[in-house]
Amino acid sequence: MSGPSIVRPMVVLSAAAFASIATMRVADPLIPQIAQELHVSFGDASVITTAFAISYGLCQLVWGALGDRFGKYRLVALMTLLSAATVALAGFANSLVALGAARLLAGATAAAIVPLALAFIGDHVPYEQRQTVLGRFLTGTILGIIAGQIAGGVLGDLLGWRGVFFLLGALFLLVGSLLVVELRSGRVPPPLLSDAIGPAALVEAYLVLLRRPWARVILATVSIEGFLFYGGFTFIGAYLHDRFDLDYAIVGVLLGCMGLGGLIYALTVRHLLQALGERGLALVGGLTSTFAFFVVALGGLVAMAPAIVLLGLGIHMLHNTLQTHATQMAPGARGLAVSTFANVLFLGQAAGVWLCGLLIDDIGFAPVFTVLGVALAILGGVFAQMLGRRPATA
Numbered sequence: 001m002s003g004p005s006i007v008r009p010m011v012v013l014s015a016a017a018f019a020s021i022a023t024m025r026v027a028d029p030l031i032p033q034i035a036q037e038l039h040v041s042f043g044d045a046s047v048i049t050t051a052f053a054i055s056y057g058l059c060q061l062v063w064g065a066l067g068d069r070f071g072k073y074r075l076v077a078l079m080t081l082l083s084a085a086t087v088a089l090a091g092f093a094n095s096l097v098a099l100g101a102a103r104l105l106a107g108a109t110a111a112a113i114v115p116l117a118l119a120f121i122g123d124h125v126p127y128e129q130r131q132t133v134l135g136r137f138l139t140g141t142i143l144g145i146i147a148g149q150i151a152g153g154v155l156g157d158l159l160g161w162r163g164v165f166f167l168l169g170a171l172f173l174l175v176g177s178l179l180v181v182e183l184r185s186g187r188v189p190p191p192l193l194s195d196a197i198g199p200a201a202l203v204e205a206y207l208v209l210l211r212r213p214w215a216r217v218i219l220a221t222v223s224i225e226g227f228l229f230y231g232g233f234t235f236i237g238a239y240l241h242d243r244f245d246l247d248y249a250i251v252g253v254l255l256g257c258m259g260l261g262g263l264i265y266a267l268t269v270r271h272l273l274q275a276l277g278e279r280g281l282a283l284v285g286g287l288t289s290t291f292a293f294f295v296v297a298l299g300g301l302v303a304m305a306p307a308i309v310l311l312g313l314g315i316h317m318l319h320n321t322l323q324t325h326a327t328q329m330a331p332g333a334r335g336l337a338v339s340t341f342a343n344v345l346f347l348g349q350a351a352g353v354w355l356c357g358l359l360i361d362d363i364g365f366a367p368v369f370t371v372l373g374v375a376l377a378i379l380g381g382v383f384a385q386m387l388g389r390r391p392a393t394a
Helices: 004-025 027-038 047-070 072-092 096-110 113-124 127-185 199-210 213-233 236-244 248-298 301-326 331-363 365-389
Strands: none
Touching: 004 027, 004 047, 004 072, 004 096, 004 113, 004 127, 027 047, 027 096, 027 127, 027 236, 027 248, 047 072, 047 096, 047 113, 047 331, 072 096, 072 113, 072 127, 113 127, 113 331, 127 236, 127 248, 127 301, 199 213, 199 331, 213 248, 213 301, 213 331, 213 365, 236 248, 236 301, 236 365, 248 301, 248 365, 301 331, 301 365, 331 365
């Protein structure tokens, strides 16, 4: 690592990641409440997730290159401040169309935060330490998952879904101000800048990235992961409300257990990596997610909290392994590479939520959760095998 001075800037980056992920995951427990208030189906109400994910994914094509050109930390600070307005805008929506449009804007501005923070870490932390450092950084995103799920349930019950978006807007304003303070303090290391961001240069940079076989493996795998995992997880809140007649506050607390599983991963990542290696993390992560989806689909209410904890643990074991490799796909254009990684992840998520929403409206929750679980086991196993066969120069 470049020195102790980087610690405080990274802590504030983690806080920005917290806000970004909280505003993403807050949608899950709000789906049944929005569906009821706006008189639409669960599948239709999931637009608050799909709209956010689509713009979040597509805007990576812009933010990664801009971060490489003008500085990753600077761009994170700017987009965090802009997110204060775009996230709060959802609270003023009076129709599903207006709400979807507001979530599109929020996804566009929040999109810069986590990928460019990861690329910033990649620029300033050696690869040998990176998975552990990324695991620690993930504490912010994981706590964001917990806070988002609980806020969507508990605060949604107390303040309504509009109040939740207003509070998140205020959070972005606070964190964005702290990022500006760090930029002016001199503690942020000088950015590693790329000279060209014109259309031809961007096309060439993407072609260079996609010509690398291992980069294609990482991008394809994370896209499928996003489709499978979030295609199911997004609807667990609606499933809990529908099957067990739980109020929104309890649904939010149960969904927050996913973040608890991720927190367990963040606190034990060094030991897990030593015990299992990268291949073992991918394989065990896929299998753990599979088992957890089966329990959610078939178990009783008492099994829901531990099953959702296991979902969080399993998906972070698989995803952080992918994420670590993403930071090394193109060291000379790391912002572009990590943003491309986020792009395909969230486009996969948007496609998964859309298709699974249609299927759930048609055939119900349990069959969809079961099929997704089987597919995650296959994905983790295949990626673990590919890690074992990866050429040293990939």
